[in-house]
Amino acid sequence: MIDFDTILQRKGTNCHKWDSLVSEYGKDNDIIPMGIADMDFPCSDEILAALRKKIDERAFGYCEDPLDGLRELIVERYNARDYNITADDIVIATGVVYAINNVIRAFSKPGDKIVLPVPYYTPFRPLVEKNGCQVLECPMVIRNGRYEMDLAAIEDAVDERTTMFIFCNPHNPTGRIFDEDELREVADFCQRHALWIINDEIHADFTLNKPMRSILNISEYTRSHTFTFLSATKTFNLAGMKMSFGFITDPQCRDRYHQQAGLTGLESINSLAPEAVKAAYRSSALWEKGLIDYLRANCAYACQFIKERLPQITVYPNEGTYLLWLDMRNCGIEAEKLNEYLINEAHVQLNDGVYYGRQFAGYQRMNCALPLSQLREALERMEKALNR
Ligand SMILES: Cc1ncc(COP(=O)(O)O)c(C=O)c1O
Incomplete structure (x- = not known):
């Protein structure tokens, strides 16, 4: 049984999730951060052992081949799902956001329109706009109590500049x-x-409540026009290690990707990261299964708590990820x-809905990847503050 209950002291460790609150609210604040998407759990023992072994080499020069020993593990892991990839399809990057930037730079021109479903992961908009392109918002609408894409709403707005x-x-x-x-x-x-598809599947391992298929293999068209990006960093709590990978199955597209990447050093990787990822994929399956079970239970607990004790909040139960999307417009x-208000009165930090689209004032995103005792405490604090 893997222990996800013990509270890990992250405050004061130069940890963005916890320490970004210090400058504003002081180092003695007792705010529970449930914003930024990383997890308050220690890595698997196997990952820690692999990193210690690497550290014992005492020198950290450039990697000869960042995917050495990892290619086979990635192919095996993703072909056990429905990806149908070969080792040649794999590309590497210091992060999914950087990789997406690389695709936008390589495959679009300033002035192009790029379709972005709304709400969206915050960095997507600046990635588009700072590359001189325009966001074409595709609204997600609530049907049957869940968010779905309304593609018909933008059909007429798509033109030859939309890429x-x-x-x-x-x-x-x-x-x-x-x-x-x-x-x-x-x-x-x-x-x-005739649109390229940037396919961000960084949360693909968090299929908590439903299986998932990748759009990569939905049709011949998507197979040759999709840039899929994933990583072990979300799943195994390695985000600061900065290493992600992707699948580009069309060789010409891959060449174009590599050419652009060569301008920026995108494919040069922190030499500790591959050791951690190999240990994650080779020998952390038990830890991963335990994590997914724990997160599923945490998210179910939070949804139930909100439904029963904070009925003024509408919670959209998550099928995947460990994030809950809350409509708090009825909280008065x-x-x-x-x-x-949540920070000052409940001492709980969530992420403001407007980060995910201007129209989402009054919404919040809640990260449930923390020990259950802290999650329970955070929800009870919210109950006290909102039901006053
Ligand atoms: C959808 C999505 N994409 C990308 C990232 C960041 O990935 P990276 O750290 O590899 O750039 C995150 C992090 O929260 C995310 O949620």
Whole structure:
């Protein structure tokens, strides 16, 4: 049995999730951070042992081949799902956000329009806009109590300058895992309009409440027009290690990707990271299974708590990810003040909905990847503050 209950002291360790609160609220604040998507759990013993072994080499020069010993592990892991990839399809990057930037730079021109479903993972908008492109927002609408894409709403706005679609599955922040027919709709839409598909699947291991298919293999078109990015960093709590990978199955597209990457050093990796990822994929399966079970139970606990004791909040139960999307517009607090209110009155930090789209004032995103005792404490604090 793996221990996810012990509280890990992260404050004061130059940890963004905890220490970003220090400058504003002091080092003695007792705020429980449930914002930024990393987890308050120690890494698996296997990963820690692999890193110690590497550290014992006492020198950390450049990697000869960052994927050495890892290619086979990635192919095996993802072909056990429905990816159908070969070792040649793998590309590497210091992070998914950097990799997406690389694709935008290599495959679009300033002035292009890039489709972005809304709400969206915060960095997507600046990635588009700072590369001189325009965001074409595709609204996600609530049907049958869940967020779905409304592709029909943008059909007429797509024109010859529209070149890409940024797809995120499992979806941050709504926690959706898209059904196969939804993937087909996105695939058909992209084919109809000749769009490249940027496919962010960084949360693909968090299939908590539903299995997932990748859009990569939905059609011949998606197979040759999709840039899929994943990593072990979310799943195994290695985000600061900075290493991700992707699948580009078309050799010409891959060449173009590499050419652009060569301008920036994108494919040069921290030499500790591959050791951690190999240990994750080779020997941390038990830890991973324990984690997924723990997160599933945490998210179910939070949803139930909110339904019973905070009925003024609408919670959208997550199919994937460990993130819950909360509509808090009925809490009687001005949307602009909600985040501060939660910090000052409940000593709990969530992420403000407006990070995910201007229209989401009054919403919050809650990260449930923390020990259950802290999650329970955070929810009880919210109950006290909001039911006053
Ligand atoms: C959807 C999504 N993409 C990308 C990232 C960041 O990935 P990286 O740290 O590899 O750039 C995150 C982190 O929260 C995320 O949620």
